[in-house]
Amino acid sequence: MAVLAPFLVLCAFVLEFHHVEATADTLSCLDSSFCLGELEVIYPGLEIDKCLIVQKDLRKKLTTLWKAPRINFSGADEAKVYVLVMVDPDAPSRNNPKAANWRHWLVVDIQGNALKKGEIEGTTLTEYHPPTPPKKTGLHRYQFMLFEQPPDTSVSLAEKESSSRGKWDLLAFITRFNLGKPVATLQFLTKNYED
Template sequence: MRTRQQFNCDMKKLEIVLLCATVSLWKPHGVCGECVAETLSEFDAGFCHGGLEVIYPELTIGVCRIIPREQRDKISGEWGPPQVQLTHAEEGKTYALMMVDPDAPSRCNPTQAHWRHWLVADIVGSDLKNGDFKGSVLSEYRRPTPPKNTGLHRYQFMLFEQPADKPLGLSQEESSSLGKWDTEAFMKRFGLGTPLAAVQFLTQNPKD
């Protein structure tokens, strides 16, 4: 009997075949061993909402997108934590930000999802509005570094309104590992609810 993961991968292969047959300009990368056009799917594009902007030195990400090949070296090896801005953030509120990779080690085999790349709490609304916040760093920023031959990875930024009566923190078990982070359990534990705003970019190993 096929597992749900096998079924999902088979469906992905079918999508890939159709995509490669209909898109004339494509560049191959591995997903379940097949070729894929570097075109954002409707599913991936639909993740972004709320006007959140992630700002790197030469790149502003305000909508879901794929990182251009010429900038993958920089985002993986040079650029540090981006500025994050929400122009309509409320000055009297406090926010929390998480960045995760749900495709670790690959989208077809995400056994290490979610991989935690950044977690910041106690972000003051006025600072978030200006795109220059400090906050309490609960998990240091780690650059997107997808393994070779694993295709495109999604890197998701999610912003939450932080309840005033619940200081955020990682458990000892969560702090001991970046992989297999149960984001839903974390959100539920602190009453974060659904993200107020979210944005994601896709990139892959620069040497692929």
């Protein structure tokens, strides 16, 4: 019997591992590794502080009911200003991202002291648009990236960028304003609430 107990524990572990791997709504290692820093995205019924897949029962609220989330970054330097970007790199689908990066939200000049308290005091260049993945396109990643804004830099969108949210060249934007690497990143995955 003493030999049987470790065998049963090992079997349970292997079966559970297999179950997790087989689930369609499980984060891949690549998706999990995106989240860095102490960024928090807070909706009325959902607090996100790590990479996750939004539960099915919350997807409709996320798309149709909830407004822009609160953003909290406890690591913010009170004397600095920040840029917040929210994009969907999977528009219209992860297998065919021809409209990536879809810009869902862009705020610049965010004061560090407000950000540390979970408030966004800055200039909105692109109003918040909730996640609205099309039907039958699977999971979409909604990525939040927080950058330090270089001192005395006025960040804006070019006229062409302002006219469309889709096919946004995020890398060109980052390069143009010398934003460097994000200080914190966070993402959640969700799909159409009717799927």
